Amino acid sequence: MEEVPHDCPGVSSAQAGRGASCQGCPNQGLCASGAAAAPDPAIEEIKEKMKTVKHKILVLSGKGGVGKSTFSAHLAHGLAEDENTQVALLDIDICGPSIPKIMGLEGEQVHQSGSGWSPVFLEDNLGVMSVGFLLSSPDDAVIWRGPKKNGMIKQFLRDVDWGEVDYLIVDTPPGTSDEHLSAVQYLAAAHIDGAVIITTPQEVSLQDVRKEINFCHKVKLPIIGVVENMSGFTCPKCQVRVATKESLFLLKHRIHQPL
Amino acid sequence: MEEVPHDCPGVSSAQAGRGASCQGCPNQGLCASGAAAAPDPAIEEIKEKMKTVKHKILVLSGKGGVGKSTFSAHLAHGLAEDENTQVALLDIDICGPSIPKIMGLEGEQVHQSGSGWSPVFLEDNLGVMSVGFLLSSPDDAVIWRGPKKNGMIKQFLRDVDWGEVDYLIVDTPPGTSDEHLSAVQYLAAAHIDGAVIITTPQEVSLQDVRKEINFCHKVKLPIIGVVENMSGFTCPKCQKESQIFLPTTGGAEVMCRDLKVPLLGKVPLDPRIGKSCDKGESFFAEAPDSPATLAYRSIIQRIQESCSLRQPKGENLVGS
Numbered sequence: 001m002e003e004v005p006h007d008c009p010g011v012s013s014a015q016a017g018r019g020a021s022c023q024g025c026p027n028q029g030l031c032a033s034g035a036a037a038a039p040d041p042a043i044e045e046i047k048e049k050m051k052t053v054k055h056k057i058l059v060l061s062g063k064g065g066v067g068k069s070t071f072s073a074h075l076a077h078g079l080a081e082d083e084n085t086q087v088a089l090l091d092i093d094i095c096g097p098s099i100p101k102i103m104g105l106e107g108e109q110v111h112q113s114g115s116g117w118s119p120v121f122l123e124d125n126l127g128v129m130s131v132g133f134l135l136s137s138p139d140d141a142v143i144w145r146g147p148k149k150n151g152m153i154k155q156f157l158r159d160v161d162w163g164e165v166d167y168l169i170v171d172t173p174p175g176t177s178d179e180h181l182s183a184v185q186y187l188a189a190a191h192i193d194g195a196v197i198i199t200t201p202q203e204v205s206l207q208d209v210r211k212e213i214n215f216c217h218k219v220k221l222p223i224i225g226v227v228e229n230m231s232g233f234t235c236p237k238c239q240v241r242v243a244t245k246e247s248l249f250l251l252k253h254r255i256h257q258p259l
Numbered sequence: 260m261e262e263v264p265h266d267c268p269g270v271s272s273a274q275a276g277r278g279a280s281c282q283g284c285p286n287q288g289l290c291a292s293g294a295a296a297a298p299d300p301a302i303e304e305i306k307e308k309m310k311t312v313k314h315k316i317l318v319l320s321g322k323g324g325v326g327k328s329t330f331s332a333h334l335a336h337g338l339a340e341d342e343n344t345q346v347a348l349l350d351i352d353i354c355g356p357s358i359p360k361i362m363g364l365e366g367e368q369v370h371q372s373g374s375g376w377s378p379v380f381l382e383d384n385l386g387v388m389s390v391g392f393l394l395s396s397p398d399d400a401v402i403w404r405g406p407k408k409n410g411m412i413k414q415f416l417r418d419v420d421w422g423e424v425d426y427l428i429v430d431t432p433p434g435t436s437d438e439h440l441s442a443v444q445y446l447a448a449a450h451i452d453g454a455v456i457i458t459t460p461q462e463v464s465l466q467d468v469r470k471e472i473n474f475c476h477k478v479k480l481p482i483i484g485v486v487e488n489m490s491g492f493t494c495p496k497c498q499k500e501s502q503i504f505l506p507t508t509g510g511a512e513v514m515c516r517d518l519k520v521p522l523l524g525k526v527p528l529d530p531r532i533g534k535s536c537d538k539g540e541s542f543f544a545e546a547p548d549s550p551a552t553l554a555y556r557s558i559i560q561r562i563q564e565s566c567s568l569r570q571p572k573g574e575n576l577v578g579s
Binding site (some may be wrong): 098180238 | 288321322323324325328345353355357360361397398399400401402403404405406408432433434435436437439440459462463466467469470471473474477478488492494496497499501503533536537
């Protein structure tokens with residue numbers, strides 16, 4: 001790759017910025033100064049912030065359109081039915097933030113206070129945060145590359161005043177890229193309970209979901225389990241059940257995860 | 260944001276790396292050296308490479324799971340049915356590359372030659388490239404941040420030896436981020452015919468698709484049109500039609516009318532489409548009489564007509 005030389009010693013290495021292969025790398029100065037290897041101070045700040053949050057759940061899928069946001073929203077609704085349970089729903093899909101619409105909170109704005117950003121409260125015990133609340137119009141495209149998206153996620157985790165929370169649910173975009181790495185890295189010191197992984201029965205979905213499971217193993221994120229969504233359809237006209245996304249392979253046999 | 264100071268003068272500015280607000284920015288050295296402002300030499304190299312490619316179509320959607328890869332694959336199949344038409348299908352979804360499976364090419368490997376990387380050929384006139392072909396196992400996760408993905412996309416556009424191609428179809432992941440910006444930027448000098456945008460009838464999808472249309476306007480990417488997928492479902496038992504993804508706000512038809520973009524067509528949800536994709540077979544062969552097949556064919560024809568209004572070098576014969 002042009003951006004990172006083939007023999008990059010790694011940004012945390014003693015050779016960072018100093019090795020022969022570092023010559024010409026655009027990050028050479030940064031590495032040589034030692035700045036790249038220093039841990040981000042935000043990680044400690046987020047650890048502090050998360051002390052008032054009991055449980056943190058990431059909702060993931062390698063595949064798009066399988067129902068992550070739908071599931072995250074209804075997990076939040078379900079948990080918040082007990083008015084003594086404080087629920088927080090954080091949408092870190094920066095390009096396609098669906099949570100405001102699904103929660104019926106379109107047009108709501110985020111307010112700043114002395115203790116940080118206030119989430120938008122659907123109920124007294126259900127607060128929501130999304131980049132969707134920061135846009136002037138829901139049609140505005142957020143055309144950001146990775147580093148800017150990472151900065152936003154850091155702010156969401158560090159600067160939002162969630163208060164005392166029993167469950168923080170983090171809805172993510174599809175994939176295994178910046179948003180997912182950032183969520184895991186920024187919450188590294190704060191302990192994530194685990195990931196709920198959403199799929200549909202199709203093999204094309206399962207293939208991406210296996211990658212997501214692979215991602216979870218690599219970043220040592222526990223997997224709470226998998227949800228198979230769109231698992232058949234009952235025709236409203238004749239009441240016969242039809243498989244709309246037929247599976248050629250049984251999910252539980254291929255993935256070896258509890259359902 | 261921490262990464263970029265609030266008063267960043269911009270990486271191309273004369274003040275880049277030198278302004279007061281640049282102090283402490285991790286990119287200060289890079290900007291001050293002038294390296295960040297210089298155009299990427301790859302853009303010219305890609306322009307040269309793309310001289311043998313007549314038409315370039317990006318398949319986009321703000322929303323995931325609406326059928327971009329399914330559509331890209333079947334657009335490729337449809338165009339390649341004419342054996343005199345050379346078709347290339349490039350998958351730039353780096354994290355979730357579905358094209359190898361959908362095209363029945365899982366397990367294939369990419370070969371290097373003196374003239375670059377060889378695509379994997381499904382037919383003599385249909386070549387395919389995807390990061391999926393570079394993985395040791397289809398379950399391997401590609402856990403890359405933006406810059407590394409951008410590098411891969413640059414290599415795909417610059418180093419793949421496509422040969423003489425009539426249509427290059429670029430399948431993308433959902434969103435408006437690194438992959439999309441990189442595709443548009445690296446192809447900036449090579450002229451893209453336009454984008455085909457896929458959606459489902461649901462407002463939750465349309466909302467993301469409006470953002471994608473917004474993206475196209477911002478980067479001056481022409482829009483060939485919108486395809487509404489999963490548009491109605493015919494029960495195979497009783498043959499009656501239902502809507503699974505209800506068009507609560509009028510579906511793509513109303514959106515296209517409001518935003519003045521062409522609606523290329525509506526494709527109904529046929530469970531056999533998903534099955535064909537899983538098996539890696541063309542749905543056209545599996546169900547030639549399905550209303551979905553007929554819809555796809557009509558859409559493909561409209562795309563060909565749109566492309567034929569443009570000369571290969573980018574001059575429009577008719578105002579678009």
